[in-house]
Amino acid sequence: MKTALTSPRALVIALASAGVIGAVGAGAYTSARAVNAPATTAAVAAPAAMVTLPDFSTITSRDGPAVVNISVTGTEKAPDDDTMAQLQGIDPDDPMFQFFRHFQGQMGPRGQQQQQRAVPVRSQGSGFIVDPSGIIMTNAHVVKDAKEVTVKLTDRREYRAKVLGADAKTDIAVLKIDAKNLPVLALGNTKDLKVGEWVLAIGSPFGFENTVTAGVVSAKGRSLPDDSYVPFIQTDVAVNPGNSGGPLLNARGEVVGINSQIYSRSGGYQGVSFAIPIDVAVQVKDQIVATGKATHARLGVAVQEVNQAFADSFKLDKPEGALVSNIEKGGPGDHAGLKAGDVIRKVDGQAIVSSGDLPAVIGQQAPGKKVTLEVWRQGERQELQAKLGDASDKPAQVAKADNTAGQGKLGLALRPLQPQEQRAASVDGGLLIEDVAGPSAMAGVQAGDVLLAINGTPAKSLEQVRQAVAKADKSVALLIQRGEDKIFVPVRLG
Numbered sequence: 001m002k003t004a005l006t007s008p009r010a011l012v013i014a015l016a017s018a019g020v021i022g023a024v025g026a027g028a029y030t031s032a033r034a035v036n037a038p039a040t041t042a043a044v045a046a047p048a049a050m051v052t053l054p055d056f057s058t059i060t061s062r063d064g065p066a067v068v069n070i071s072v073t074g075t076e077k078a079p080d081d082d083t084m085a086q087l088q089g090i091d092p093d094d095p096m097f098q099f100f101r102h103f104q105g106q107m108g109p110r111g112q113q114q115q116q117r118a119v120p121v122r123s124q125g126s127g128f129i130v131d132p133s134g135i136i137m138t139n140a141h142v143v144k145d146a147k148e149v150t151v152k153l154t155d156r157r158e159y160r161a162k163v164l165g166a167d168a169k170t171d172i173a174v175l176k177i178d179a180k181n182l183p184v185l186a187l188g189n190t191k192d193l194k195v196g197e198w199v200l201a202i203g204s205p206f207g208f209e210n211t212v213t214a215g216v217v218s219a220k221g222r223s224l225p226d227d228s229y230v231p232f233i234q235t236d237v238a239v240n241p242g243n244s245g246g247p248l249l250n251a252r253g254e255v256v257g258i259n260s261q262i263y264s265r266s267g268g269y270q271g272v273s274f275a276i277p278i279d280v281a282v283q284v285k286d287q288i289v290a291t292g293k294a295t296h297a298r299l300g301v302a303v304q305e306v307n308q309a310f311a312d313s314f315k316l317d318k319p320e321g322a323l324v325s326n327i328e329k330g331g332p333g334d335h336a337g338l339k340a341g342d343v344i345r346k347v348d349g350q351a352i353v354s355s356g357d358l359p360a361v362i363g364q365q366a367p368g369k370k371v372t373l374e375v376w377r378q379g380e381r382q383e384l385q386a387k388l389g390d391a392s393d394k395p396a397q398v399a400k401a402d403n404t405a406g407q408g409k410l411g412l413a414l415r416p417l418q419p420q421e422q423r424a425a426s427v428d429g430g431l432l433i434e435d436v437a438g439p440s441a442m443a444g445v446q447a448g449d450v451l452l453a454i455n456g457t458p459a460k461s462l463e464q465v466r467q468a469v470a471k472a473d474k475s476v477a478l479l480i481q482r483g484e485d486k487i488f489v490p491v492r493l494g
Contacts, residue, residue, distance in 0.1 A: 143173050201259055300325040410493070
């Protein structure tokens, strides 16, 4: 007769009773490697390795009271009833619906200015107490444009909260409520957090207060395409709307991050969530508490990703670093001597693996600080000194390019720019791309682009381009100007 084991715990107890694995303490949940034994052997010789999972119930009961629910009320402008009536015949999924909604919200059918009405907006999020005097941390987007913020504790007490400050660059906000002797959460260290480590989220998804979800750290130092200064922690913890601003706890119950974003095509959780490292959040929190705002540094350059094609072009051992595609004239990078085509590999000894690492590392510095940049230029390592500027003046931007590379010859029809064309494009030299085919077309180069350099060598003549292509091995890096933007495009050769 076979006995059905309905839970992993039941399986562990049964195996322990049979002597297959060693007994464990009460309440411990273990996992064991399966050991194959001959059919005639009654017992397994060696005990299997065991791993004890965190006691989530203890963490929740101890730390849950320091997690709060945040309710926000505000207003947003919406088209009046007449405008909405005119849109009723259009499918809301039609891309033109939002266009006409915006257009008619501003101008009526006859061109007259339309009055927009203020519509009440309510939203919810999460937060956690970091000081018994009522200091609370949450996301900046939770309290954005808030007219009134209400904080609700687990014992059902409610307080009106004051927003001490919010920093959009890191998505951190700090609130203050008039209360004393409140429970607080212990803050951990993100640097000690390991990929694969168990983590726990507590928050209010969809308004369900103090909901607990658990998972593991999937990755660290993630860069997201939102001009953020945050090296995000990626997890598989279930996070949904309303979890924003809540704590991400390690197995010791210490806060290691603030749940902030999810990657989703449905609007709900799909297995990927992101948290702001607590180290970054505390740095911003301390500035807000002291001054009411946070400051960030900038280098004044536009950078893009280094892929394998670029690594081959610049003779890099591996595709890492931030490729400088444009430099703000008179900015910190310009004064430091940076040039388009430099690959920034380290800042004060800290490695820059992807292009998104650079704004995250620079943005966490104080304006005016001097840093040492390790750059790769023309096949050699160099060090430059840069005095960082203030991000509030003009934030750094990340250039985006189509990094798809094709096969075959270069496939460009080029001609020198006329003097008036150079003046119009604000360039000194360069070749106009009149037609594109083959690998350059596949890489995203377009007719009308201006070729400024190839593999770091200025493109002043057709002969220079031919020589550069002849010397290239697997690929070439084209610096082109498209409108007002300068970007590098890798073109893989056959």
